[in-house]
Amino acid sequence: MDLDAVRTFVAAVAAGRFQDAAVDLSITQQAVSKRIAALEKTLGARLFTRTARGARLTAAGEAFLPHARELLSAEARALASVRTGPLRVDVIGRRLCPATLLREFHEAHPEIALEVVTLFDTAVAALRNASIDATFRALVEVPPDLDAQWVFDEPIELLCGPGHPLAGSASVTPAELAGHRLWLPGMVPGTEWGAYYAAFATAFGLSIDAAGPNFGTEVVLDTIAKSAEVATLLPTGARLRWPAEYDLRRVKLERPVPVYPHSLIWRRDNAHPALKALRTHLGRGTRAAEAWWPGQPSQTVPSTG
Structure with missing residues (x-):
């Protein structure tokens, strides 16, 4: 095959x-x-x-x-x-923030062979069987055989069309989203991002609609551009493009700022020489002011996969 x-x-x-x-x-x-x-x-x-x-x-x-x-x-x-070859690092999606962080690492260290993969919910298992060297995930608890380094808090924002009631707002609080239809067809139950948005909805009394087949980001953008009722949530670092006539509005969420807490996770006994260079490059960032993330202040690695 x-x-x-x-x-x-x-x-x-x-x-x-x-x-x-x-x-x-x-x-x-x-x-x-x-x-x-x-x-x-x-x-x-x-x-x-x-x-x-x-x-x-x-x-x-x-x-x-x-x-x-x-x-x-x-x-x-x-x-x-x-293999003794390239550093293999898993990301949730190639259009999301971790992929951008890896691209910046590659630009800073072109001499290091790098392979970017997307394993979804099998990434933690892949760490354990040494098929990958590291993965970017949101942390909950670090098992004894793994190690982790928090990297970046990525704010989540509202994306809506020009006719939406919140389209003219510079910012809103998460609680002000109550009563508005938030459509995230890619919010798959059992996945890390599904768990994140489910916790977000519970924390602020929101209802997130994940119904319907996921036909891709462009279909979501097309739908909210035409709707005065439907909006979606997305991380600020997502690399998305849409036609200018859509006139979509990015609205900040504040008081508190919901963030997706990206961490780099690796197997504790991994001795790949490029892993240390990646960790040094990523460093340790600064926590976003007034940030909210699921389970704060506890931090854990998802146990699934």
Whole structure:
């Protein structure tokens, strides 16, 4: 089985659209389509139903997904058993803040071989079996075999269309979001980010709508641009683009400032020579003023995965 095709399938599921998967994988959309078609031919089953708004998994695609992720994990373990090569670091998404931090590290240290991967909820397990060297995650509790370094508090903000009641506000408090529809179709239960937003909603008495298939970020942006009722939440460092005519508004959340607490996590016995350079580069930041994060002031590594 072609593991590049499997990797493309998993990326397409995460992105919601073949176009977005192409951006994440740094290949063309045509290449994504060809890899998916080849994989479907190998499996003898259709994995996606293509629509104008994105790609939806078929029943066969849903059944294959956990096995696809395990195939990629097995590949990573196999490489780890013989490699002495690049520093392998996991990020939640390639358009989010940790990926930017890694790009800045690469620019500062071009001599260090670096490989960026996205393992989602299997990252902690990958640390333990040495298939990756480090991962960026929000902390809860550090197990004895792992170590961690808090890196950055990333503020969360409201994103809404020009007709939304809060569109003209320079800032609002989290409590003022009560009664407004917050749509986050990518808030998957059991994931780290799902747990974060669930805790945020509970803390401030909010209702977050995660219903509906996740067709990708562009569909969310298109929806809120046209709506006077629907808004979404996103981290300030997310690299998103939208047409100028959407006139979307970023509204700060303050008093308190909800932040996503990024930390670098690694296995305590990892002796990769580039890991120390990464840790030194990231350093230790300054806590955001009036910050809120789940479970503060306790800090822990997610136990799942």
